[in-house]
Amino acid sequence: MSVSTPVAPQVRPPDTKVASPRRGGLRRAVVRALPVSPAVILLVLFLAGPIGYCAYIAFTDLQLTGQAHASFVGFDNFRAAFQDEAFLNAVWLTLVFTVLSSLVGQNTLGLALAALMQRASKPVRTVVGGIVITAWVLPEVVAGFLLYAFFRREGTLNAILDWLHLPSQNWLFTLPILAVSFANVWRGTAFSMLVYSAALNEIPKEITEAAEVDGAGGWRRMWHITLPMIRRSIGTNLMLNTLQTLSVFGLIWVMTRGGPSGKSQTLPLFMYEQAFQKSMIGYGTAVALLLLVVGSLFSLVYMRLLRTEV
Numbered sequence: 001m002s003v004s005t006p007v008a009p010q011v012r013p014p015d016t017k018v019a020s021p022r023r024g025g026l027r028r029a030v031v032r033a034l035p036v037s038p039a040v041i042l043l044v045l046f047l048a049g050p051i052g053y054c055a056y057i058a059f060t061d062l063q064l065t066g067q068a069h070a071s072f073v074g075f076d077n078f079r080a081a082f083q084d085e086a087f088l089n090a091v092w093l094t095l096v097f098t099v100l101s102s103l104v105g106q107n108t109l110g111l112a113l114a115a116l117m118q119r120a121s122k123p124v125r126t127v128v129g130g131i132v133i134t135a136w137v138l139p140e141v142v143a144g145f146l147l148y149a150f151f152r153r154e155g156t157l158n159a160i161l162d163w164l165h166l167p168s169q170n171w172l173f174t175l176p177i178l179a180v181s182f183a184n185v186w187r188g189t190a191f192s193m194l195v196y197s198a199a200l201n202e203i204p205k206e207i208t209e210a211a212e213v214d215g216a217g218g219w220r221r222m223w224h225i226t227l228p229m230i231r232r233s234i235g236t237n238l239m240l241n242t243l244q245t246l247s248v249f250g251l252i253w254v255m256t257r258g259g260p261s262g263k264s265q266t267l268p269l270f271m272y273e274q275a276f277q278k279s280m281i282g283y284g285t286a287v288a289l290l291l292l293v294v295g296s297l298f299s300l301v302y303m304r305l306l307r308t309e310v
Contacts, residue, residue, distance in 0.1 A: 051292075058286040064279035077286035087287065089262055090270035094246065094294075097181055097266050102245040105185035107238060110192020115222070117193075118200055129193075136190030144254025147183035148172070151255070176256045176264035183251055188244065192237050199233035200226070232306055239302035246295050267291045 058077060062070035081087045113132065117125045135143065150156045151171040158168035171179045203226065211221050227234070249268040252258065258265030258273070265273075267287060275284025 054285050055289060057282055058289045060282045062282040062285075064276070064281055066279075070282065073282070077283045078290070080283065081287060081290065086262060086265070087270060090265050090267050093177055093262075093264065094266040094291075096177055097184070097248075097252075098242060098245045100178070100181040101184035101188070102241040103238065105181065106188045106192045106241050106245075107234075109185060109189045110237070111196045111234075113189065113193045114196035114200055115226075117197065132190045132193055135187050138187070140187075140248075140250035141254055143183065143187045144251045147179070147186065147251075148255045151179045151183075172256055173260055176260065180252045180255055180264050183255060184245060184248060187251065188241065192241065195233055195237045196230065199230040203229050235302050235306045239299060239306075242298045242302070243295050246291065246298070267294075 057070075059072060059074060060070040061067075061073050061076075113128065117128060120128070138146070148155075152158075153170045153172075155171075157171065161168040169175075207225060207229075208221060211225055247268060248266070249272065252264055252266060252269060253272075256264045258269040268291070271284050271287040271291065273284075274280050274287060278284075
């Protein structure tokens with residue numbers, strides 16, 4: 001009868017350490033984050049930091065002149081804004097300017113130009129693309145002076161109307177918000193055209209050709225095939241155009257300075273007037289913070305739409 005020899009249990013040396021899965025995952029995350037850490041630090045310093053400081057100023061009565069120390073006033077600046085008729089007028093004009101020049105003007109005209117240039121000859125595409133992109137790359141101040149010369153009382157538009165024996169008017173005085181909206185459409189349509197041109201080039205030709213063989217007309221192909229397939233590009237373009245339009249300042253300032261009587265004074269111009277012309281930095285910053293909130297709401301809506309798969 002054989003007797004089995006008992007096996008002694010293995011004892012791990014006291015200095016041996018086994019890394020836990022959680023610690024290993026944390027180490028990998030730190031290593032992966034190292035390459036982007038300089039960019040994160042710069043964003044915190046030059047973006048999050050100023051935004052946080054502006055948010056603090058918005059709750060104070062800070063002024064440029066005649067004040068030794070700023071006091072914390074809570075929501076007084078925001079209450080004053082919503083009780084100010086000039087602020088409410090600026091909010092309304094900002095919405096009108098954004099809808100006319102961005103959601104309707106730049107978006108629709110950019111899509112139409114992109115669709116037409118798909119079928120145009122190469123010389124036509126070169127000329128039209130060059131003209132539209134030239135308007136886009138012009139500095140905002142230069143574009144503002146050009147459109148001011150176009151819409152002023154003795155400007156190009158009235159000269160054309162007089163030549164056609166049509167009634168003319170002082171567009172910058174009677175319809176200033178429409179004039180600056182048209183100016184923003186003229187200057188910013190190129191971006192939408194480029195976005196939609198790239199999106200249309202990605203649509204397989206077999207799909208449109210099959211729809212054409214089945215008898216679908218141009219409008220039916222556009223509505224049932226083209227628009228659904230470039231839906232994500234439409235959402236991205238609308239979001240970028242809206243955010244850019246909400247912050248337009250130089251173009252309107254050069255053309256009308258927000259006048260006459262505030263008829264073209266959008267929120268950026270109202271904010272500038274309160275903060276730097278009337279020296280109420282706290283109140284002007286509160287308006288800027290409200291504009292930031294409006295832009296964030298638009299972004300959330302567009303991002304929600306972009307999550308939907310085509």
